[in-house]
Amino acid sequence: MYKVLIVDDESLIRKNIEFSIDYEHLPLTVCGLAKNGLEASELVISQDPDIIITDIKMPVMDGIALIHELKENNIEKKVIVISGYDDYEYLRPALTYGSVDYICKPLDPQELNRALLTAVGELNREREAQRREESMTAQIEQNRAYLLEHFFTEIAQDRLRSQEEIRQTLDLFHIRSLASGYMCFAIGCDSASDMSALDFNCFVLSLRELFSNEYTGYDVFFAQNDADLLCGVIASEHPLREVELGDAVAERSERILQFLTDSNHISVTMGLSGVHSSEADLPEAFREAATTLHDRFYQSASPVRCYTEVFSSHTSxxxxxxxxxxxxxxxxxxxxxxxxxxxxxxxxxxxxxxxxxxxxxxxxxxxxxxxxxxxxxxxxxxxxxxxxxxxxxxxxxxxxxxxxxxxxxxxxxxxxxxxxxxxxxRNEKYKDIIQRVLRYLQENYASDIGLNDAAEQVQLTPSYLSSLFKQYYGKSFLQCLTNLRIEEAKRLLKDPEQKIADIAVKCGFSNSKYFDKIFKKQSGYTPTEFRLKKPE
CATH class of the missing domain: 1.20.272 (Zinc Finger, Delta Prime; domain 3)
Incomplete structure (x- = not known):
């Protein structure tokens, strides 16, 4: 059932609208009557109607102001405006509000119910879409821990490297804490005998519980890889300086590992990555943690090894x-x-x-x-x-x-x-670029064009386009353009009716003397000599 609010300054019209609604076929109930926009805005808050039927011209606050207030406060309602034909121009600004329908006075009950049917259809679709979204969200939340562990495991095992896919998944789970700073970790036993003596599943469960208790104020995401007991990501919920985050993680991790060592009588080591703040660095951060854990070149009294310390000790x-x-x-x-x-x-x-x-x-x-x-x-x-x-x-x-x-x-x-x-x-790509430039020259050689114009057409720098021409033709861009213009001039010179000065302009030479000079340099003849020369 959807709720309807009726707004009109005339009591008789309010009642007429209320009695005109087809309650038998439409799932509607009237939740309030208001004589102006101010009363209506109060009822919008207290009654939360789904549909508002309103007049335009009313005292205190008119319908336009009411619609504007809804828009300003991001209150989404289906609005049906009932007003006279001469009010349309006055109403036009309100039509920018996304869900406004418009019917004219005098009130036609059939037209009113058609507008209400449209509004109900839209509300049904929106409610169904919201239901599906909530269902999907509930499913995701229900499986959140499993899905997140699978996601981070894919990264830790080098099976997921697409930055776009990583970003989309983090957005899907509303994970924002990585931007505040994070470190990846990898935990392993120091000896094979310790590893074989462990009840692996119980040990990993203990690890997870210890992390959850120790890292309040942090997001901890677990992952698995084949080489280590456990790995994952520790992210601060609030921005911290790199040194602060590194020290805080190292201190908490030492307490966890010390407890594990004392309670299980085994030697356990943790490798920590450097501090990162971009999701794009996740694959690299997991590699840093694994490298730090397994690099025995670096010896430390602490069971927690930090990537930056390991690297500073054998940087070369x-x-x-x-x-x-x-x-x-x-x-x-x-x-x-x-x-x-x-x-x-x-x-x-x-x-x-x-x-x-x-x-x-x-x-x-x-x-x-x-x-x-x-x-x-x-x-x-x-x-x-x-x-x-x-x-x-x-x-x-x-x-x-x-x-x-x-x-x-x-x-x-x-x-x-x-x-x-x-x-x-590259060759295929550059071939296409050169062909596009050549087409541009053939279509525009008569105009005052140059290297900069051609480069702009293919979105390259002039110097880069020039080098491409040299690479493909062994000559410069200007030489190619000049050759094209001279060849076209030769063709036009065969027509005795055309003046040489006109031919020069048609071929992109604004100065006929310059045209004569370039033509002779290219062909060995002046334009006049070329025209008089017998065809070979």
């Missing part, structure tokens, strides 16, 4: 790996296979031959490089059986720390195929 080796990885990707971007291959060699030498990294860290670093190559392929929009086959091959050959069979040659083959695909895509 770890950062050089990242530097080399960046150089590999930069070399691919510039299509320099020789340099990319050389950097791949440096990467392998440092990672596997220097003796500075344990096998798990080697695996994480190698998987990180492969992941960035995969992201590069995806972002570049390249595909094909061979490139996807090579990518799948290196992924399988780096599946786990115990099964790393990727060679430098495997990566070189993949990189070469990436560069070939990028070059092919």
């Amino acid at each position: 080796t770890q950062l050089s790996l990242l530097d080399i990885e960046k150089k590999i990707l930069q070399s691919i971007s510039s299509s320099d296979y020789t340099l990319a291959s050389a950097n791949t060699g440096l990467f392998f030498d440092l990672l596997f031959s220097s003796g500075q990294f344990q096998r798990h860290t080697q695996h994480l670093a190698l998987r990180g490089l492969i992941l960035h190559l995969e992201e590069f392929i995806y972002e570049s929009g390249i595909s094909g059986k061979r490139i996807l086959g090579l990518l799948d091959d290196v992924r399988q050959k780096s599946a786990s720390p115990e099964h790393m069979f990727v060679t430098k040659q495997n990566l070189d083959d993949l990189i070469l195929e990436i560069i070939r695909s990028i070059s092919a895509n």
Whole structure:
């Protein structure tokens, strides 16, 4: 049942409207009668009607002011205005309110009920849409913990890297705390014997409960990966400085791990990522946490290892790996296979031959490089059986720390195929750009156009377009345009009726002397000599 509020300054008209409603066929009940907009606005608050039937011209507050007040206060109601034909122009501003219908005086009960039927139909659709949304929200909330853990597990295990999908999922669950600052964590046993002695499920349940109790004022999202007991994200509900968040998380985590060690008589370590505030960094933050946990190069008295501390203790080796990885990707971007291959060699030498990294860290670093190559392929929009086959091959050959069979040659083959695909895509793209520019020149050579005009047509910088012309034709943009104009001039000169000065203008030369000079330079003849020359 929907509630109707009737607003008119004449009591008789209010009653007439009330008695004209088809209650038998419409699910309506009158919840109030008001003699002006002010009374109506009070009843809107107290009675919350679904439909308002109102006159326009009333004392104290008229119908226009009432509709304006609804709009200003974001109060969504179905409004039916009853007024005279001569009030339409006066009413026009109110029609911008989304749900206004208009019927003319004198009141026709059939027309009124048609308008009410339309309003009821809209309300039914809105109520059904709201019901579906609430049902979906309830289902999501019911499964929220499971769905969120699955979502963060996908990221932790490198199966979800799409920034758009990550952002959409966080929006769906109304997760805003990551922007205030977050750290990823990974927890593992320090020995295989400790791990085998654990009642795994009970231990993980205890961990979750400890986190929930210790991290009040924080959002904690759990995830799973194959290598560790538990991993996840710790996010502050309120903005904190990076140092404050890092210290707070480390302090709370130490208390948790100390309790676990004392109560279970096992040695447990936690790796923490750096502090991040962008959801786009989630995959990288999970990798930082895992790398910090498993990198035994760094020794600490604390069971909690922070990524920034680990890196500051052996910056020269770890950062050089990242530097080399960046150089590999930069070399691919510039299509320099020789340099990319050389950097791949440096990467392998440092990672596997220097003796500075344990096998798990080697695996994480190698998987990180492969992941960035995969992201590069995806972002570049390249595909094909061979490139996807090579990518799948290196992924399988780096599946786990115990099964790393990727060679430098495997990566070189993949990189070469990436560069070939990028070059092919670029050539096709640039070919299309050049053809568009040529069409523009053919259609506009008679006008005063230049490199800047053509570059604007294809949304490139003039210098870049100029380099493309040199690359494709071995000549400058101006030379191409001049050749086009001179060839057209030659064609027009075959018509003896056309004056040479007119031909110059038609071909884009405003100065006939300049035209003569350029024509002779291009053809070896002046325009007059060319016209008199016998056809070959």
